[in-house]
Amino acid sequence: MSGALRTLPWGSGGLGTQDHQRDMYLPAFRGHPGFTVVETAAGDLTTAIAETGAQVVSVCAPPEERAARIVEALRAGCHVLADKPLALDVADAERVAAVARETGLVCMPAHHHRFGAAVQAARGALAAGRIGLPWNVQADFLVDGGDPCPQGELVNFGLYPVDVVLALTGQAVERVHALPGRDPARSTLLLLDHEHGLTSTITVGRLHGTAAAPGMALHRYRVSGSGGVMDVDATRPGATVRTASGTRTAWHGPGTVGRMLTALHAAIVTGRPPEVGPGDALAALRVTDAATRSLTLGTPVSLDPSEV
Amino acid sequence: MESHSVPARVLVVGTGFIAAQHAAAIHAEPRLELAGVVDIDPGRAAAASRANGGVPWFTDLGAALAETGADGCVVCTPNDTHADIAVQVAAAGAHLLIEKPLATDVAGARRAVTAFARAGRVLMPAHSHRHYDYALAVREAIGSGDLGAVDLVRLSILGGWIWPDWRGWMLDPARSGGHALHNGVHLLDLVTWWTGDTPETVYARGRRRTAPELGIHDYLEMTVGFAGGAVAVCEMSRGHAPTSYARRDVLVTGTGGILTLPWDAEAGTVTDESGTALLPPGGTDGFATQIAAWADALTGAPPAVTGADGLLAVAMGVAAERSIADGRPVRVADVLEEAA
Structure with missing residues (x-):
């Protein structure tokens, strides 16, 4: 397979007021030489795929029907980029994973933060043993302003930093303790125990909005290893431009979504396993689910070893 | 007098x-x-x-x-x-x-x-630490109301230098009370003082990084849940690598904003063959x-x-040591009541 992949955007639903299709994926697909966007007025996905000859579907169907549309696209022979969360519950995520396995098609959950340049460089350095065996990660994922997610930011953002920690270390989570922030819908603290004694602590939240909003207030990972420490500011690279109208970050290279699409394209055209798949969505979902249970119980929650 | x-x-x-x-x-x-x-x-x-x-x-x-x-x-x-x-x-x-x-x-x-x-x-x-410039700066920023009601505090004091050898009493939990009592109380007291809130629970995880034979945990992570809704993550380490590692990092988020005090906020840095380190801050002498x-x-x-502040910090330190042993959050009130 070569040339630009015919890509069909499907749906503009998200948690709360989000429209990742319009705001993130479509501009990135349009700007990426590996894809060409196709459109149709067809009212159902299978017909739309047939009409356009789509090879890839960017699924942003509303969360409650998202898993069903992903499965429909896969069954129609298309590769999928799936908005996060890929599914609302573990059963649906498992169903998507099973169909992806069965069809052999690429089904990539849009965990785009793991594709960030700083995160990828850190992942490579960790895998190369640059700081020895990692034993702790401290992470902050704090968004500045924007519309609060009605389902809470743990469900909304939580899987991003969890996915990055899993991508960085490769160590599955075995136990989850969570503490609510002042406004439990707005912020959560996750305390995770992983394989090999690794521990991680992740703050997830949305600030009320400062003068610098919207954007990331803080997105960083400190990884401590047996031989050293790595500080990863996931908002980098970026030049800071300070002007009369405010301060902004500027950078020339592709952002996290563009880099994710490059990985998607590479997986489709080479047939190599994608860097992130339904199993990663499932792993992150199990952690945020366990965190929700821990918040209710007030105690740590162990994940079923068969799930890890 | x-x-x-x-x-x-x-x-x-x-x-x-x-x-x-x-x-x-x-x-x-x-x-x-x-x-x-x-x-x-x-x-x-x-x-x-x-x-x-x-x-x-x-x-x-x-x-x-x-x-x-x-x-x-x-x-x-x-x-x-x-x-x-x-x-x-x-x-x-x-x-x-x-x-x-x-x-x-x-x-x-x-x-x-x-x-x-x-x-x-x-x-x-x-x-x-209450008398150090950085702690006073954070206290004043919170006290000014600019940050609104405090939501999350991170205080990390990390080092790779452990006490000289096995004869140091600080390494003996029977003498020092454990690391949460010996050094942990600095952080537990500070976050309580900063937030002006009542600590309710402590959930702690400890490591023995320098040697498995250590009786104390040279790395501590102590998470405090406050009655008013704030949460604080306190990290105290003498177990990081390399041994020259020395960092202090503060983060406070609130309903009104965010404060960050990264490790290099207090002075210039010097880079030589041994790596990059902070120059002496040259601020107020806390002692x-x-x-x-x-x-x-x-x-x-x-x-x-006050003595009451010291007593509360001890109770939080005891709660941290107990939480490490039990793997569960410990209520500070329970620790205080036991010895009432």
Whole structure:
């Protein structure tokens, strides 16, 4: 397979007021030489795929029907980029994973933060043993302003930093303790125990909005290893431009979504396993689910070893 | 001490490495005068005397108090001796500035607080970080209201330098109370003071990074849940690699904004063959500020840190050690009630 992949955007639903299709994926697909966007007025996905000859579907169907549309696209022979969360519950995520396995098609959950340049460089350095065996990660994922997610930011953002920690270390989570922030819908603290004694602590939240909003207030990972420490500011690279109208970050290279699409394209055209798949969505979902249970119980929650 | 004209006479009790900083602070404070030094080891007591202009030295605290008629003591002995020494100082009618922790358990801390309440003397635990510029800056930023109601606090004090060898009493949990009591109380006290809130739960995880044979956890992560809704993550490490590693990092988020104080916020950095390190910050001497606050308290000002603050920090430290052992959050009120 070569040339630009015919890509069909499907749906503009998200948690709360989000429209990742319009705001993130479509501009990135349009700007990426590996894809060409196709459109149709067809009212159902299978017909739309047939009409356009789509090879890839960017699924942003509303969360409650998202898993069903992903499965429909896969069954129609298309590769999928799936908005996060890929599914609302573990059963649906498992169903998507099973169909992806069965069809052999690429089904990539849009965990785009793991594709960030700083995160990828850190992942490579960790895998190369640059700081020895990692034993702790401290992470902050704090968004500045924007519309609060009605389902809470743990469900909304939580899987991003969890996915990055899993991508960085490769160590599955075995136990989850969570503490609510002042406004439990707005912020959560996750305390995770992983394989090999690794521990991680992740703050997830949305600030009320400062003068610098919207954007990331803080997105960083400190990884401590047996031989050293790595500080990863996931908002980098970026030049800071300070002007009369405010301060902004500027950078020339592709952002996290563009880099994710490059990985998607590479997986489709080479047939190599994608860097992130339904199993990663499932792993992150199990952690945020366990965190929700821990918040209710007030105690740590162990994940079923068969799930890890 | 009731007069501004006559300096209060102060004994330094325990002449380990931190005693020199206290003695220097006393020499620099015009309202205080070093009356003598006390150490159970006569060689160390004599050496401390020589280093401080030949002040009288003693191996027995009772004798030192009786012979010098000291107005106050600065105690920097091993942690497991703190409670009994505090009670002895109170009984002698002297004031006390005592190294943290106030005691290695809640019962001991409570005995000290009760003794000073009965004696009507000043008891101030040396939670020295409260007197450092960075801690005061964070406190003032929160106090200004600019950050709104505090949501999340991160305080990380990380190093790779562990105490010199196995003979250090700090490594013996029976003597130090464990790392959560020995150093952890600094952070637990600070986040409580910053938030002005009541700590409800502590969930802690500990590691033995430097050696599996350690009796203490050289890396601590202590998460505090406050009654008012704030959460604080406190990291205290002597177990990082490389051994030259030294970082302090503060983050506060609130309903009104965010404060970040990264490791290099306080000074310039220097890079050489051994890596990148911070240049000396050159700010206020926290020990001088602390001793001045104690001198203020001797003349009637409210103490900057109270016995009750010290007691609460001990209870939080005990809760942290227990949480590490049990793997579950521990309620601070339960720890306080056990020793009531």
